Amino acid sequence: LFNKKGSVAIEFRSGEGSASTDETEFRNFIVWLEDQKIRHYKIEDRGNLRNIHSSDWPKFFEKYLTDVSCPFKIQYRQEAIDWLLGLAVRLEYGDNAEKYKDSVSDNTKNADNAAKNAEPLINLDVNNPDFKAGVMALANLLQIQRHDDYLVMLK
Structure with a gap:
């Protein structure tokens, strides 16, 4: 995910070239989000989530969604992913607010420009x-x- 200036806010590299399945990629992505960005669990409590080949992994993922207060259940995978990404971005921004401060200023300027561009509709x-x-x-x-x-x- 990129911020307005093109800086990387969140970067995940998949196992390109490997023989992994979409499900494996998905599970690796969730583990990466928890390990690198969200960090809700203590390191020693991430074992069940990291065990991506376990048949019980969906149960642990569902518990994870509950633990991070995600409003979506496991059957709404895309919505849960979007929500988790939003959480990761909020946490990343909170950890590095100074780094992304200029991007916020740009967004404010863009909002001001949008308001100015909307004025012709009024008149x-x-x-x-x-x-x-x-x-x-x-x-x-x-x-x-x-x-x-x-x-x-x-x-």
Whole structure:
């Protein structure tokens, strides 16, 4: 995962070129997240999670999700991964706030620019022929039935 300036915030290298399965990659990724970024468990308490070839690993992963207060259960794998990545990023930022401080400033500037760019919508001239043409093009694209009043069609 990269921050706005292109610096690596979280970097995981998979076992490229190995004969591993997607499930093995997934389990290795979870172990890596815990070992390197989240660090919820003490090192000596990570053994069950690290035993990726165990048939009981899904049970330990489910316990892990509960222990880190993840709102998603094991059957919602992608959502759980997204949540864990979000947690890892928050923790990484907390550990290295000074390192990422400039990125926050850039994001604030981008938000200010977005607000400035949104201002034309506030002062929109609904009688402008380009606006009318845009509404008609949008209606065609969305296959909306035409109406004599283009503002009704826009709604």
